[in-house]
Structures are given as C-alpha cells and as structure tokens.
Amino acid sequence: MNDEIFENLRLELRRGSLILAVLGQLRSEQYGYTLVRALADDGLTIDEGTLYPLLRRLETQGLLLSEWREEGRRKKRFYRLSATGERIAGLLRAEWQQIGHALDRIFAADTPTGASA
C-alpha cells in the first residue's frame, strides 16, 4: 500500500516538472524521438505516448514552433522554442528554483517553521 501511495505521488511530482524539462531541452531544435532520448540521457524518462500529445499542446499554446524537414531518408517534425516559449521557460525555471530553495530550507531545519518544539 505504501509503495502504491509513493508511486502515485512520485508520478504527480514528475508530471509537474515534465513541461519545464521539455521546454528546457527544446532550447535546441529536436524531433520527438531525439527529445525522448535527450531527456532520458539527462535522467528524466518519459513515455513517448505522453510526450507527443504534450508537444502538440505546447505548440497550440504558442510555446513551440515546428516544421517538417527531411533528414536522412525520412521526413521528421522538428520542434524548437518560440519567443514566447523562451520567455515562459525562463519564468518557469525561476519559479522552479524558488520552490527548490523553499524545499531545501524546509528539509534543512531540524523542526519545520511554525511547529511547536
């Protein structure tokens, strides 16, 4: 039961960081499969069935730009950050760092702030 609870919460935690990870990777142009591999190489494995709809959604929101190009003998859809995507990625990264610092303070203290000794 505890394993199941941990797994569910772990997935929620990962889900929240996935978009930032994808935006971060797309500071350099990539297509779907190379993006999956790049994320995995950096320690963040993502289900391809989850990534591709996410890329479409981010493009619909104006955060990404895409174009079809032929590479090797195949046509591929390359993605990169749009100007809006770069700005949002920067803001989200700052937000993420703020959250990270706050968590570091919470877990560094012997007793959480506000709790009675």
Next chain:
Amino acid sequence: MDMIDGYLSAIKAFLPNDQPRDILSELEANIMARIDDQEAALGRPLTDDEQAALLKQLGHPAVVASRYQGSQGSLSFGRQLIGPPLFPLYQRVLGIALSIGLIGVLVATLLIGEPLSEMLPTIVFQIVLQFGIITAIFSLAQLHLTRQPDAWDPRRPLAPDQFLTDGPAGSRFAAVVELAVLGVILVVLPAHLPLPASMASRLTITPIWGYLYLPIMLLTAASMAPPAARLLGAAPRWLEGLSAIINAIWLILLLSVTSLGPWVVLRDAAASAIDANELRWINLSIFFTLLIFAAISAWQLLVSLRKLARPAT
C-alpha cells in the same frame, strides 16, 4: 511495415474526426526513427517480435489516441466506469444497440397494433435495458484495460470498425445486434402476453403460455451471456458449451410447444366464421414461427457442437 500501418490505422480510427492527419505522420516518423536506431545498433532489420515489443512500449492505440483528445469524455458513477480511451467506442456501440432496440420495439408496436402512447413504458424500459447491458460490458472492458494495460497484441491492434466486425470470438457487431434483439424480446414479450388489446376482446391465449412464460424469460436472459462474452472478445471453450446447452434447451422447448397447439382460442365459442378463420391463420403462423425458431436453435446447436468437437488450440 504492415504491423506499423495496422497500429497507426488503429490509432487513427480511435482519434476524433476533427484531429489533423499530421498526428499520424509524426507518430510514424518517430516510430521509424526508433526502428532505424535499433536496426543500426543490431546491424540487421528488426524481427516481428521486436517490432511488436517496440509498439507495445508506445501503448494501446485507444490509450495513445485518447491523449490527443481535447475533451476527455468518460462515464462515472461514484468511480470511473468507462474512461477516455473506450468512451468514444462505447458511445458508438450504445448508439447502434439503442437504434436497433428502438426500431425493434417500434416494429413490434406496428405489428401488434398498439397505440404508441401505450408502448411508452416499453420504450423507456428498452432504453434502460440496452444502456445497462452495454454499460456493464464496457465497464468490464475498462476494468480489464486498467488492470492489464499490456494485455493486447500489436499484431492485431483493432480499430473500432475492426473491433466491431473482427473479434477473436466472431463478429462483435453481430453480438451487439443479438443483444439488442434479445433485449427487445425480454421487454416486449412480458408487455404483450396475453394478447394485444386489439385482439384481446375476441381471442385469448391457452393456459400453456402461463407455464412457458418463466422458462422463456429465463432462457432469453441466459441467451444474452454468449453474445455479451463475444462483445468483450472472450472465446473460452466453456462458452461454446454454454451456447450448446442453451440452444438444446430452446430446441426441446420449441419442439414440445409445437405439439401443444392450439395456442390461441376464441373467447366466444359461437364466434363468426371470420373470427374462426382468423384464429386458424394465427395458430398456423404461430406453428411455423415455432418451427423456424426450432430450426435456428438446431442449427446453432450443430455449430456449437462442431466447434466443441474441434481440438482445443
């Protein structure tokens, strides 16, 4: 490439009609990039098993397609009964079953000569019955998909149309039609035994129907089990055995009833020659209907026995 084309076709069929086609082009491009990578690493083309394993990692076509759906339809009652992957197909099958069921009731209304207002409770019950049966079947399918998300074969990634026509236990569309028709019988028969109002003043059914009512209802309900299992794609041998037993009982019952005529008699023994003539035609129609249904049961029994006689694979 056939397996990949089949997989992509299955995803396409689960996608809503308004989804752009470049979704599939992109999926294909990424699948081929993955295959190229693995083939370069292995120094040879992938085997069918390796391709199937790769597609399995991507996920069931219904699940992949559901992630592209903007509004994720589902059916919940306390807990989720039918999730986004199966909901579009559920809507489609429910539509077919309700249409057949309602058409069946309306045709029965016309043949029996009842006014439509008298049939409203029957129509409402028909809707509730069909909704209940189809929802129960798809809830079981959803439970199976949730508990065993990997229990599908990329070599047979069925699209909804193929899902309906090409199940492992026979045509699912035929199973839906069979369920809808049995549902009509279950609903219409109790409402019209005894006779419809237009005939009840002159004719009456014989007491034998009182004894037959419960066995007919129970057998009709039992007859819904095999098509329900076929709809879910189940094809165990015991199902064929159950079908054989049900058809054997139907055959015995129907042949027995053919020897127990007449089945409808005049209320007034001193009725006119016209009424007597009508009675003769009604009983003759009932006799031949019973023979036809007995023949159908005999045929289905033979089919089931032949399937059981084949060695298990």
